[in-house]
Amino acid sequence: MKEGKGKRLFINEVATRDGFQMESRFIPTDDKIALVDRLGTLGYAKIEVTSFTSAKAIPALRDGEEVMQRIVRQPGVVYTALVPNLRGAERALESRIGEFNVVMSVSETHNLSNLRMTREQSFAQLAEVIALARQAGVPVNVSLSCVFGCPMEGEVPLAGVLEWIDRFAALQVQGVTLCDTTGMAFPTQVQALCEAVMARHPGLQWTAHFHNTRGMGLANVLAAVEAGIERLDMSLGGIGGCPYAPGATGNVATEDVVHMLQCMGYDTGMDLNGLIDAASELEALVQHDLPSQVPRAGHRLTRHAPPADFNDIAARAHARRAKELNP
Numbered sequence: 001m002k003e004g005k006g007k008r009l010f011i012n013e014v015a016t017r018d019g020f021q022m023e024s025r026f027i028p029t030d031d032k033i034a035l036v037d038r039l040g041t042l043g044y045a046k047i048e049v050t051s052f053t054s055a056k057a058i059p060a061l062r063d064g065e066e067v068m069q070r071i072v073r074q075p076g077v078v079y080t081a082l083v084p085n086l087r088g089a090e091r092a093l094e095s096r097i098g099e100f101n102v103v104m105s106v107s108e109t110h111n112l113s114n115l116r117m118t119r120e121q122s123f124a125q126l127a128e129v130i131a132l133a134r135q136a137g138v139p140v141n142v143s144l145s146c147v148f149g150c151p152m153e154g155e156v157p158l159a160g161v162l163e164w165i166d167r168f169a170a171l172q173v174q175g176v177t178l179c180d181t182t183g184m185a186f187p188t189q190v191q192a193l194c195e196a197v198m199a200r201h202p203g204l205q206w207t208a209h210f211h212n213t214r215g216m217g218l219a220n221v222l223a224a225v226e227a228g229i230e231r232l233d234m235s236l237g238g239i240g241g242c243p244y245a246p247g248a249t250g251n252v253a254t255e256d257v258v259h260m261l262q263c264m265g266y267d268t269g270m271d272l273n274g275l276i277d278a279a280s281e282l283e284a285l286v287q288h289d290l291p292s293q294v295p296r297a298g299h300r301l302t303r304h305a306p307p308a309d310f311n312d313i314a315a316r317a318h319a320r321r322a323k324e325l326n327p
Contacts, residue, residue: 003264004266004267005265006265007266008230008266008267008269009261010046010230010231010232010269011232011254011257011258011268011269011270012046012048012207012234013046013047014048014235014240015235015236015240015251016036016047016048016067017082018251019235019237019239019240021051021061022060022243022250023239025286026060027060029066031285032063032067033067036067036079037071038281040073040074040077041074041271041274042270042271042274042275042278043269043270043271043274045231045269046079046231047077047079047080048101049068049079050068051064051081051082051084052064052082052092053082053084053088064081065094065095068081069096073098079099080099081095082101082103083129084115085125085129086129088129089129089133093138097138098139099174100130100138100139100141101140101143102129102130102142103115103142103144104126104144104145105119105122105145105146105150105181106144106164107146107153107156109152110145110152110181113152114145119164123164130173134172139173139175141205141207142168142173142175142176143179144161144165144176144177145179145181146182146184147161147178147180148178148184148185148189148190149180150184158196165197165201169204175205175207176197176201176206176207177206178194178197179209180220181242183212183214183217184213184214185210185216186219186220187220187223190208190220190227191224191227192227194208194224194227194229195227198228205231206228206230207229207231207233208221208233209232209233210233210251211240211250212251212252213249217252217257218256220252225261225266232257234254234257235252236255236275236278237279237283237290238250238251239251239282239286254270254275255272255292255294256293256294258270258272258275272294272299276294279295280295
C-alpha cells in the first residue's frame with residue numbers, strides 16, 4: 001500500500017442529491033440550501049446539489065430549481081446536478097448549473113428497472129442533453145451505473161463498459177464517473193478496471209463512486225487511487241443507496257474517507273473538523289443515525305482521559321515493581 005506523499009485528490013460531495021433522494025423525510029428547502037452553503041466552504045472540488053428529474057419521480061428533490069438558484073457559490077467549487085432529459089436540462093440551465101451530470105447504466109436490466117428505458121433509448125436521450133450542454137457551454141459528466149456488477153445480471157463484462165465509454169467519449173463529454181451502484185466492487189477488480197479505462201481514454205476526467213454495501217468501500221477507494229484516479233464521489237455521513245440493492249447501506253462516508261486519505265498523506269484540500277461538524281448537523285436533519293464512523297470515534301489521534309483512578313493504579317503498579325526489584 002502506497003503512502004500519499006502529498007498527492008492531490010479532488011473530493012466530490014453527493015449527499016444532497018444521491019443521499020437526500022433516498023430519505024423518507026423531506027428535507028426543508030432552507031435546510032438544504034444552508035447545508036450546501038456550509039459544504040461549499042469545506043474544500044470540495046464539486047458538490048452535486050440536486051436533481052432536475054420530475055417532482056413526481058423524485059419528490060424529495062422537487063425544490064431543485066430553488067435550491068440551485070439560492071445557494072451561495074464559492075469560487076473553485078463546481079455546482080453540479082443530475083440532468084436526466086432535455087426538459088431537465090432546460091430547467092438546469094435556467095438555474096445557472098455549473099455542470100450536467102447525466103446517468104445511465106451499463107446493465108440493460110438495471111437501466112430498464114431504474115430508468116424505464118433500454119440503454120439505447122437512454123443513450124439517445126442523453127445525446128440530446130449533451131448537445132444542448134455543448135451549445136450552452138456547460139461541461140458534461142457521465143455517471144455510468146453498475147460498471148462493477150449488476151444485482152440482477154451479475155458480472156458486467158469489461159468490453160461492454162468500454163464500449164459505452166467509447167460512445168460517450170465520441171460525444172466529447174468532459175468526464176466519466178465509474179459507479180459501484182450497489183456495492184459489488186472489490187479492490188483488485190477496481191484497480192484493473194480503472195487502469196483499463198484510463199489507458200483507453202487518458203484525456204477524460206475520471207471519477208470513482210463507491211458504496212459501502214459489503215464493507216469494502218474504503219478498500220475500493222484506495223484501489224482506485226492507486227490505479228491513478230484523482231477524483232472521488234462520496235456522501236456526508238454515508239447516506240444514500242440504491243433501491244435495487246435490498247438491505248444495502250449508502251455511499252462511502254466523506255468524513256471517513258477523508259480521514260483515511262489524510263492519515264496516509266494525501267492532500268484532499270478538505271477541512272476534516274468542518275466535515276465532522278457538518279455530519280452532526282446532517283444527522284439532525286435526517287433524524288436518524290448516520291453510518292459513518294469518524295464522527296463517533298474522532299480523529300485517529302483523538303485523546304481521552306485515563307481512568308479516574310489512574311494515579312492509584314500507577315502507584316500500585318510501581319510499588320509492585322519496586323518489590324520485585326528489591327525483594
